[in-house]
Amino acid sequence: MPEQQEISLSILKKRWLKFKTLKRGYYSFVLLVILYILSWFLPLLVNNRALILSYEGEMYFPVVSGYYAGSEFGQDVPGETIYRQLQATWETEDSDNWMIMPVYPYSPYEDITVTGNKMYDPPSSTHWLGTDNTGRDVFSRLCYAFNISISFALVLTILNYFIGVLIGGSMGYFGGKFDLFFQRIIEIWSSLPMLFVIIIISSIIRPSFFLLIFIYTIVNWIGMTYLMRAEFYREKSKDYVAAALSMGQTNFKVMFKHILPNAMVPIITFFPFAVVGGISALVSLDYLGFGMPPPTPSWGQMLDVGLQNITKAWMVFAPISALFSTLIMVVFIGEAVREAFDPKVYSRLR
Amino acid sequence: MSKNTLVDVKNLSVHFPVHGGVFSKRVATVKAVDGINFSIDRKQIVGMVGESGCGKTTVGRAMINILRHVAPDVEIGGSIEYHFGDEIVDFASLSSSEVRKYRSRVQMIFQDPYASLNPRMTVAQIISEPLQLHTDMTNKEQAERVGWLLDKVGLQPEQARRYPHEFSGGQRQRVGIARALATNPDLIICDEPVSALDVSIQAQVINLMMDLQDEFDVSYLFIAHDLSVVEHISDKIAVMYLGDMAEYGNAQDVYHQPRHPYSKALLSAVPLPDPSRKNRKRIVLEGDVPTPLNKPSGCAFRTRCPIAQPACAESKPEFKEQAKDHFVACPLVE
Ligand SMILES: Nc1ncnc2c1ncn2[C@@H]1O[C@H](COP(=O)(O)OP(=O)(O)OP(=O)(O)O)[C@@H](O)[C@H]1O
Ligand code: SF4
Ligand SMILES: [Mg+2]
Numbered sequence: 001m002p003e004q005q006e007i008s009l010s011i012l013k014k015r016w017l018k019f020k021t022l023k024r025g026y027y028s029f030v031l032l033v034i035l036y037i038l039s040w041f042l043p044l045l046v047n048n049r050a051l052i053l054s055y056e057g058e059m060y061f062p063v064v065s066g067y068y069a070g071s072e073f074g075q076d077v078p079g080e081t082i083y084r085q086l087q088a089t090w091e092t093e094d095s096d097n098w099m100i101m102p103v104y105p106y107s108p109y110e111d112i113t114v115t116g117n118k119m120y121d122p123p124s125s126t127h128w129l130g131t132d133n134t135g136r137d138v139f140s141r142l143c144y145a146f147n148i149s150i151s152f153a154l155v156l157t158i159l160n161y162f163i164g165v166l167i168g169g170s171m172g173y174f175g176g177k178f179d180l181f182f183q184r185i186i187e188i189w190s191s192l193p194m195l196f197v198i199i200i201i202s203s204i205i206r207p208s209f210f211l212l213i214f215i216y217t218i219v220n221w222i223g224m225t226y227l228m229r230a231e232f233y234r235e236k237s238k239d240y241v242a243a244a245l246s247m248g249q250t251n252f253k254v255m256f257k258h259i260l261p262n263a264m265v266p267i268i269t270f271f272p273f274a275v276v277g278g279i280s281a282l283v284s285l286d287y288l289g290f291g292m293p294p295p296t297p298s299w300g301q302m303l304d305v306g307l308q309n310i311t312k313a314w315m316v317f318a319p320i321s322a323l324f325s326t327l328i329m330v331v332f333i334g335e336a337v338r339e340a341f342d343p344k345v346y347s348r349l350r
Numbered sequence: 351m352s353k354n355t356l357v358d359v360k361n362l363s364v365h366f367p368v369h370g371g372v373f374s375k376r377v378a379t380v381k382a383v384d385g386i387n388f389s390i391d392r393k394q395i396v397g398m399v400g401e402s403g404c405g406k407t408t409v410g411r412a413m414i415n416i417l418r419h420v421a422p423d424v425e426i427g428g429s430i431e432y433h434f435g436d437e438i439v440d441f442a443s444l445s446s447s448e449v450r451k452y453r454s455r456v457q458m459i460f461q462d463p464y465a466s467l468n469p470r471m472t473v474a475q476i477i478s479e480p481l482q483l484h485t486d487m488t489n490k491e492q493a494e495r496v497g498w499l500l501d502k503v504g505l506q507p508e509q510a511r512r513y514p515h516e517f518s519g520g521q522r523q524r525v526g527i528a529r530a531l532a533t534n535p536d537l538i539i540c541d542e543p544v545s546a547l548d549v550s551i552q553a554q555v556i557n558l559m560m561d562l563q564d565e566f567d568v569s570y571l572f573i574a575h576d577l578s579v580v581e582h583i584s585d586k587i588a589v590m591y592l593g594d595m596a597e598y599g600n601a602q603d604v605y606h607q608p609r610h611p612y613s614k615a616l617l618s619a620v621p622l623p624d625p626s627r628k629n630r631k632r633i634v635l636e637g638d639v640p641t642p643l644n645k646p647s648g649c650a651f652r653t654r655c656p657i658a659q660p661a662c663a664e665s666k667p668e669f670k671e672q673a674k675d676h677f678v679a680c681p682l683v684e
Contacts, residue, residue: 010513011469176422180374237420239466243529245446246414247480248453261470 012264018340025336028329032150039147046140048107048114050083053099063102073097082114104128106137108144108297123314130314133305138318141297146322148292149299152213153278159217160274161267164224165260171225172232173255179229186222194219202290212291216281227270231263269341272334276327283323299323356536356569357413358389361428362442364408366421368643381642382408384593384650385428387669387677390537390586395563395570397580397601399616400590401639406573407461409590410539413571414456415441415449432456434536454484454533461542463522467514473500473525474510480532499528502565504558520551524558531562537569545575556583578620581605589613592650593642595669599676609678611655649680657682 009017020026044051049062055073062068062083070077075086084105090097106127112119112135121131129138171179198215205211235241236259244254285291286300294301299319306316364383367376383405390396398406411417417424430441432455439452457480460466467476477499478492487495497507503524514522523543530538543559544552560583563570574580580587580601587604589597589612597610608614615633635654640646646653648663655662659682669679678684 010472011515174422239460239462240468242411242416242419243458243460243466243526244468244479245416245419246453246456246458247529247533248450248483249479258468262468 015340019336022336022339025332025334025339028332029336032326032329032333035146036150039143039150042143042147043102045102046104046106046108046143047102048083048105048110050087050099050101053083053097055097057096077115082116085116104140106140108136108141109295110137111135111295120309120312122312129318130312132302132315133309136295138302138314141302142299142318142322144297145299145302145319146326148209148297149279149282149326150275152209152282153275156213156216156220156278156281157271157274159213160220160224161271163217163221164228165263165267167221168225168228169232169255169260169263172229172234173236173251173259175233182225186225190222198285199288199290202285206293207285207291208293212282212285216278220277224270224274227266228263231266232259235259235262265341269334269338272330272337276330276334279323279327279330354391355433356390356392356394357433358431359409359413359428360387360431361385362387362409362412362430363425363427364405364412364417365425365427367423367425378643381593381645383412384642384645386590386593386595388586388588388595388598390569390571392536393563393567393569394585395572395583396586396588397577397584398571398573398588398590399575399577399580402575403592403639403642404590405593405642406590407541410458410541410571410573413441413537413539414453414458415444415446418446432536454480455535456537456539457530457533457535458539458541459523459526459530459543462546463519463526464514464546466526467522469514472511472513473505473517476514476525477510477529477532480529484533495532496528499532500525502531502562503528519547520555523547523555527555527559527562531566531568534566535568537571540570540572542573542575544579552579559583576620577605577616581620589616592640592645594650594666594679595677596651596680597676597678598669599673599678603673603676609672609676609683610651610680611657611683612651615656651680 038045043063047063051061051063053060053062053073060068062081068081070079070081070086073081073086075081075089077085083099083101087099087101090099111117117135118131119133119135121127121135123130127137127139129142132138132141167182171182198219201215202212207215232255241254241258244258249258282291282298283300283303286298287304288300289304291300292298299322302315302319303323306312306319309315362383363381363385366380366382368378368380369375370377386409388396398409400406408417412426413430417426426442428442432439432441432452434452434455439449441449441452441456471479474493474496477496481487481492481495493510496510500507500510505521505524505528509517514525517525526543540559544555547555556579559570562568572580572584577587584601586599587597587601588595589604589610591612597604597608597613604613605617608617615635618631618633633656635656637654640650640653646663648665649655649658649667652658652662662682667679667681669677670681670684672678672684
């Protein structure tokens with residue numbers, strides 16, 4: 001009886017269940033997902049602007065609404081309000097004004113020009129990982145750089161996959177002249193020394209997040225395209241495709257409804273490793289100084305200044321361990337995914 | 351040609367160009383099918399036999415117009431005229447998009463029950479796909495029809511939610527049959543539908559197909575390797591050799607009075623306890639089958655034919671009606 005009631009599971013669902021049993025990869029996945037989601041709320045968690053502020057009976061939300069001059073809240077500073085100081089003043093004065101600051105009240109951008117910040121401040125209870133050569137808080141920069149690194153890798157990978165599936169899939173599926181044409185293009189393309197091309201481009205144009213994504217996509221689309229070409233080429237000659245066509249299904253539907261779900265194995269198993277590649281790519285560009293424009297927080301740039309100030313251990317240690325633990329978690333995920341997709345479990349179906 | 355004709359295949363040829371060299375120049379041609387003629391009537395079962403590589407599958411795929419999909423540069427000659435009511439539709443010359451609206455009329459059952467069902471779709475999704483494409487049934491009606499079809503092919507309607515990998519080969523082939531029947535087609539091409547199955551269930555599946563043929567009033571082109579399966583079930587038998595049709599006629603005639611030397615050899619290899627032909631001699635063919643890349647001139651069979659004459663090399667033998675409804679491509683046995 002229980003045999004009969006067991007719900008049929010798609011292969012993908014079975015693989016997900018298998019993945020969940022692989023603890024190391026699964027917990028890395030959960031942790032990374034949580035951290036990444038949290039990192040989108042960083043302005044509420046790690047920031048030097050107050051979340052809520054009540055001044056003379058009126059409410060302000062500096063985190064959301066942005067710049068307020070110090071004079072607005074009766075603070076005698078040039079430029080923007082220094083909320084931490086203001087809060088301390090109000091507390092000692094025991095005034096009716098109050099504010100709620102983020103948990104970690106330092107922004108990744110405020111340097112020594114803001115009074116109270118010092119260069120090369122070693123780790124302490126205020127600056128958990130110390131400050132860097134311009135007095136910026138290392139922990140705060142580390143957090144924001146995490147968001148940028150992962151976002152960069154994800155956007156890059158998804159874009160590459162999109163192009164790969166579209167072009168590679170069509171190459172494999174339609175074959176013929178289309179296939180031949182793109183094969184030649186890919187051959188020419190892949191023989192260009194791409195790192196130099198990137199360095200040249202980004203020394204001419206000031207790079208930004210999307211420009212870097214664009215440049216890297218131009219380089220990276222080839223890998224996924226070749227994989228997808230092979231998958232679609234193999235799948236299209238299978239009889240289920242012939243069956244779909246013989247009942248009048250359109251090429252578009254056959255490609256994306258029938259073949260693509262059967263070509264998901266390389267897409268999913270390759271994903272974590274593509275993310276590793278994306279993160280490392282950004283780090284190395286930033287390290288070389290051709291990456292995100294300053295003062296964008298980035299691990300590569302932090303590594304660079306850290307190595308220039310090698311005696312200030314925290315400045316080296318922080319980005320290296322952040323990079324290391326992120327990469328190793330992604331690799332753990334990749335490992336588990338690969339094991340979950342191991343064909344031996346479903347001997348006939350892969 | 352009777353007015354009962356469903357499809358008339360005239361002079362059908364399928365040539366695959368072979369490309370090679372740096373510039374992918376055409377270096378040769380695989381003549382997989384080389385000008386064949388036959389027809390299938392309504393509610394008729396035509397058995398097609400021949401050795402591996404003689405072009406049976408290619409004929410079947412030409413008849414459902416999906417050759418161009420795998421080989422975009424294939425050259426198809428002749429005509430495949432379907433008579434759908436008053437309409438005459440030539441599947442050999444129409445493009446895939448023009449053929450689309452007639453696709454529900456001709457379906458195929460494939461040889462490999464593992465490759466012919468999409469492993470990512472449930473049985474219900476697989477069988478209802480043709481219904482979505484060719485009917486305006488609501489989801490509920492589709493689900494009912496799927497259940498009904500599953501029942502017809504001897505599966506339980508509750509199994510509709512399962513995935514192909516949860517079925518045995520025989521059960522999968524039943525799903526394939528249900529899918530082919532879903533839109534009430536006029537013709538089903540059965541490409542060796544049982545040869546991948548366990549011997550013990552081959553008969554079951556064939557019997558099921560015969561029952562369904564009766565019930566759905568559908569015609570079959572039943573492709574098989576050997577004559578013994580085909581003889582039982584077919585009204586007509588077509589014997590193919592290396593892209594040519596050697597013999598075509600009523601099943602009884604071809605089976606009991608084969609005329610073409612190749613059919614005779616094929617039949618002599620059938621191990622049947624048939625008392626009337628107990629003392630027949632087994633004809634063993636000499637030599638290998640030539641490849642369709644490099645076909646012998648004249649009669650393609652001449653390299654192995656026991657009665658070949660020098661004249662056989664000169665011109666391709668005419669496919670001639672030597673007796674009523676009995677076509678043979680060999681002038682020497684007339
Ligand atoms: N896409 C193709 N490109 C080139 N040659 C092809 C192609 N498809 C089939 N052929 C050739 O056409 C010939 C006939 O093949 P086909 O599959 O029709 O034979 P068959 O009679 O079905 O054989 P089997 O009994 O093994 O299934 C073979 O020589 C094969 O190599
Ligand atoms: S034509 Fe000649 S070679 Fe061909 S089957 Fe007849 S006798 Fe044999
Ligand atoms: Mg075949």
